[in-house]
Amino acid sequence: MQKDNDSGGPSMHGGLTGRLRRRRGSNEVPSEVDKANGSHLLVDDRNKYKSMLIRIYSSVWMIGGFAFIIYMGHLYIWAMVVVIQIFMARELFNLLRRSHEDRRLPGFRLLNWHFFFTAMLFVYGRILNQRLANTVTSDKFLHKLVTGFIKYHMVTCYFLYIAGFMWFILTLKKKMYKYQFGQYAWTHMILIVVFTQSSFTVANIFEGIFWFLLPASLIVINDIAAYFFGFFLGRTPLIKISPKKTWEGFIGASFATIVSAFVLANILGRFQWLTCPRKDLSTGWLHCDPGPLFKPYYFTVPQWFPQWFPWREISVLPVQWHALALGLFSSIIAPFGGFFASGFKRAFKIKDFGDSIPGHGGITDRMDCQMVMGVFAFIYHQSFIVSQSVSIEAIMDQILMNLTFEEQRALFMKLEQIIQERQFGES
Amino acid sequence: MQKDNDSGGPSTTSGLTGRLRRRRGSNEVPSEVVKANGSHLLVDDTKKYKSMLIRIYSSVWMIGGFAFVIYMGHLYIWAMVVVIQIFMARELFNLLRRAHEDSRLPGFRLLNWHFFFTAMLFVYGRILNQRLANTVTSDKFLHKLVIGFIKYHMVTCYFLYIAGFMWFILTLKKKMYKYQFGQYAWTHMILIVVFTQSSFTVANIFEGIFWFLLPASLIVINDIAAYFFGFFLGRTPLIKISPKKTWEGFIGASFATVVSAFVLANILGRFQWLTCPRKDLSTGWLRCDPGPLFKPDYFNVPQWVPLWFPWREISVLPVQWHALALGLFSSIIAPFGGFFASGFKRAFKFKDFGDSIPGHGGITDRMDCQMVMAVFAYIYHQSFVVPQSLSIEAIMDQILMNLTFEEQRALFMKLEQIIQERHFVES
Numbered sequence: 143m144q145k146d147n148d149s150g151g152p153s154m155h156g157g158l159t160g161r162l163r164r165r166r167g168s169n170e171v172p173s174e175v176d177k178a179n180g181s182h183l184l185v186d187d188r189n190k191y192k193s194m195l196i197r198i199y200s201s202v203w204m205i206g207g208f209a210f211i212i213y214m215g216h217l218y219i220w221a222m223v224v225v226i227q228i229f230m231a232r233e234l235f236n237l238l239r240r241s242h243e244d245r246r247l248p249g250f251r252l253l254n255w256h257f258f259f260t261a262m263l264f265v266y267g268r269i270l271n272q273r274l275a276n277t278v279t280s281d282k283f284l285h286k287l288v289t290g291f292i293k294y295h296m297v298t299c300y301f302l303y304i305a306g307f308m309w310f311i312l313t314l315k316k317k318m319y320k321y322q323f324g325q326y327a328w329t330h331m332i333l334i335v336v337f338t339q340s341s342f343t344v345a346n347i348f349e350g351i352f353w354f355l356l357p358a359s360l361i362v363i364n365d366i367a368a369y370f371f372g373f374f375l376g377r378t379p380l381i382k383i384s385p386k387k388t389w390e391g392f393i394g395a396s397f398a399t400i401v402s403a404f405v406l407a408n409i410l411g412r413f414q415w416l417t418c419p420r421k422d423l424s425t426g427w428l429h430c431d432p433g434p435l436f437k438p439y440y441f442t443v444p445q446w447f448p449q450w451f452p453w454r455e456i457s458v459l460p461v462q463w464h465a466l467a468l469g470l471f472s473s474i475i476a477p478f479g480g481f482f483a484s485g486f487k488r489a490f491k492i493k494d495f496g497d498s499i500p501g502h503g504g505i506t507d508r509m510d511c512q513m514v515m516g517v518f519a520f521i522y523h524q525s526f527i528v529s530q531s532v533s534i535e536a537i538m539d540q541i542l543m544n545l546t547f548e549e550q551r552a553l554f555m556k557l558e559q560i561i562q563e564r565q566f567g568e569s
Numbered sequence: 570m571q572k573d574n575d576s577g578g579p580s581t582t583s584g585l586t587g588r589l590r591r592r593r594g595s596n597e598v599p600s601e602v603v604k605a606n607g608s609h610l611l612v613d614d615t616k617k618y619k620s621m622l623i624r625i626y627s628s629v630w631m632i633g634g635f636a637f638v639i640y641m642g643h644l645y646i647w648a649m650v651v652v653i654q655i656f657m658a659r660e661l662f663n664l665l666r667r668a669h670e671d672s673r674l675p676g677f678r679l680l681n682w683h684f685f686f687t688a689m690l691f692v693y694g695r696i697l698n699q700r701l702a703n704t705v706t707s708d709k710f711l712h713k714l715v716i717g718f719i720k721y722h723m724v725t726c727y728f729l730y731i732a733g734f735m736w737f738i739l740t741l742k743k744k745m746y747k748y749q750f751g752q753y754a755w756t757h758m759i760l761i762v763v764f765t766q767s768s769f770t771v772a773n774i775f776e777g778i779f780w781f782l783l784p785a786s787l788i789v790i791n792d793i794a795a796y797f798f799g800f801f802l803g804r805t806p807l808i809k810i811s812p813k814k815t816w817e818g819f820i821g822a823s824f825a826t827v828v829s830a831f832v833l834a835n836i837l838g839r840f841q842w843l844t845c846p847r848k849d850l851s852t853g854w855l856r857c858d859p860g861p862l863f864k865p866d867y868f869n870v871p872q873w874v875p876l877w878f879p880w881r882e883i884s885v886l887p888v889q890w891h892a893l894a895l896g897l898f899s900s901i902i903a904p905f906g907g908f909f910a911s912g913f914k915r916a917f918k919f920k921d922f923g924d925s926i927p928g929h930g931g932i933t934d935r936m937d938c939q940m941v942m943a944v945f946a947y948i949y950h951q952s953f954v955v956p957q958s959l960s961i962e963a964i965m966d967q968i969l970m971n972l973t974f975e976e977q978r979a980l981f982m983k984l985e986q987i988i989q990e991r992h993f994v995e996s
Contacts, residue, residue, distance in 0.1 A: 489746030
């Protein structure tokens with residue numbers, strides 16, 4: 143996410159302090175700067191090279207760490223997502239807290255974390271219950287424990303939530319009602335934003351790291367391409383909320399993203415580590431039949447291609463066409479996540495969500511477009527990919543592997559009922 | 570939900586206007602009244618009989634209308650829930666809207682309703698997709714249409730939401746960012762509150778009207794009993810947020826609710842109209858085998874019961890024990906929904922959510938405890954009454970969404986073969 147590149151502008155602040163009426167916190171946007179200089183584009187900023195170096199330095203570290211985690215596997219990626227969530231939630235919880243009121247409400251912050259861990263238990267319990275059951279099949283006692291957990295999972299989470307709800311009501315203090323209700327609503331909004339996207343992301347991871355890595359990489363590529371296209375070619379402002387964005391950056395990045403989507407899908411689709419789904423919570427190597435989406439078919443290169451072109455035939459994985467759709471979405475719609483975050487920061491007059499990452503701001507600043515993309519990637523996968531790879535054999539495998547004898551019989555009877563009703567209706 | 574019974578107090582407000590510094594809207598709580606008179610309990614209010622008559626009058630109409638809709642059936646109950654939702658959403662959308670800002674943002678209210686209808690499509694599409702498919706089995710074309718709708722349901726709702734999201738961002742106006750973001754968050758909170766409980770309510774309805782009628786009736790009984798116990802016996806205030814509630818009312822109502830739960834479950838459980846699940850969207854009479862929960866056990870009346878007692882044995886439906894749990898929850902925890910609504914009204918300084926129902930306030934005032942109860946009833950039902958296996962549901966979803974008729978029949982026959990083989994081996 144491109145942040146308003148004002149970090150290298152102390153000279154401009156000094157000249158304008160005379161015009162300010164109120165004390166500004168260090169995190170606030172010097173909005174008068176934008177108005178005074180018209181469209182303050184990246185190309186004209188003298189300190190831009192210095193800030194670019196800082197950004198490149200932290201980007202390299204982030205991308206390197208990310209690649210290492212991908213190599214480690216599904217469980218570690220999940221752990222990374224959880225850690226990112228915790229940091230995002232902490233940044234966001236701290237944002238609209240006012241320390242004056244908070245001192246008079248001891249234990250109120252604890253309530254936020256109580257809701258956070260309830261949400262985590264609920265979301266990850268739902269997504270991973272089947273895989274958890276598959277992991278502990280060897281041990282009878284653990285299996286009973288896990289099955290019991292899965293059965294009463296919803297009730298447990300519900301009562302944890304109700305406990306938090308009752309705790310909130312019992313700690314309502316006179317004259318602080320408005321602040322407390324505001325914080326309660328804010329907590330819910332944060333948890334929804336943080337957990338929706340992460341739950342979809344984790345669901346995608348266990349379907350195959352490819353479906354997590356490709357969308358995330360496309361967002362990173364889109365960001366980086368937009369930054370550099372804007373840096374070198376940017377002239378026309380794109381949208382009022384983010385004055386540093388330009389149409390040249392946007393269009394150049396779209397083109398670059400779609401092309402990289404097509405190419406990247408080909409490269410990534412060759413690794414079984416990335417394309418195989420993980421059926422349990424183990425960490426070993428994966429082997430599987432990747433399915434028809436990842437089997438290449440070959441085009442012979444058409445006649446008009448130049449002779450020096452080294453390949454006589456091009457292999458295309460069917461998944462590359464899906465990657466085009468992902469690329470299109472990530473370049474056109476995902477940036478709106480960034481605009482939303484920018485608008486939000488302007489509305490509440492904050493410069494960044496935090497300052498964990500030098501040159502980029504806080505973790506939420508990095509994750510704002512990822513969130514929109516993560517949800518789309520999951521929904522796309524569920525609607526268009528799964529139906530192609532599902533077959534009678536695959537479902538039979540699931541039935542025989544995942545269900546107990548009684549459950550299989552129950553499934554059989556349900557299916558029987560539906561088929562008979564349909565036959566009845568048709569005849 | 571008992572509302573602060575200040576509607577009959579114009580005499581008390583006029584005497585205090587001298588102490589007020591700011592103009593108060595007609596919907597605001599005259600908080601000084603409560604402070605001036607200490608604990609202003611219902612027993613001491615001289616206008617209480619007049620307000621009681623108004624409340625009884627509107628209660629009779631509401632209960633009568635409700636009974637009529639129950640008689641009409643599942644589809645009409647669903648329609649009633651939808652209508653209640655629309656009115657609740659309208660009340661809540663209007664609450665924190667400020668007319669001054671709204672006149673400068675044309676089309677912003679339309680955005681709220683866009684999100685409302687997207688949420689409705691999503692929630693009801695998920696719950697009712699299976700039943701919709703069962704309704705149109707006779708017509709090949711319609712069936713194809715419905716299956717297509719079910720398959721692409723999530724994508725459709727997602728794109729509708731994204732369209733609303735992008736619309737919101739493109740209509741952000743300078744200097745109104747904070748108001749617009751506040752409204753956006755408020756819209757989301759309203760939709761979550763309104764749709765969570767109604768989706769669970771509707772899911773319960775189609776499992777059997779009993780599971781909707783019993784919890785709803787318990788809340789009504791709890792309210793009415795608390796009102797009358799408080800009216801005649803109330804002395805000790807219960808909680809600061811709702812100064813009209815008393816411990817006598819609370820305890821008396823709990824006792825009355827638990828007893829009525831036990832008795833009501835017996836009465837309601839005898840009607841097949843109420844206990845049979847509805848598998849499709851038809852409106853005719855239902856016949857089914859209600860299951861072991863509704864088959865009466867007979868107890869012999871113990872010796873110490875007096876001889877004039879007419880029954881020699883008591884029939885108890887197993888479901889009555891579940892009803893005790895529902896009764897306990899509705900008397901102890903569901904009132905917290907009312908406390909939340911009271912605290913919210915105090916925080917934002919208005920008297921009622923609306924004025925649709927004379928003597929009671931708006932629709933949200935009536936539904937606040939119902940919402941907490943409906944969610945619990947659904948979760949209780951799913952966890953303890955009909956232990957649904959998530960795995961079976963997930964696999965059934967896959968089978969129905971992704972396989973054609975012939976494939977489903979082939980799967981069915983394979984499964985039949987496997988189960989028969991297993992039977993053979995076991996016997």
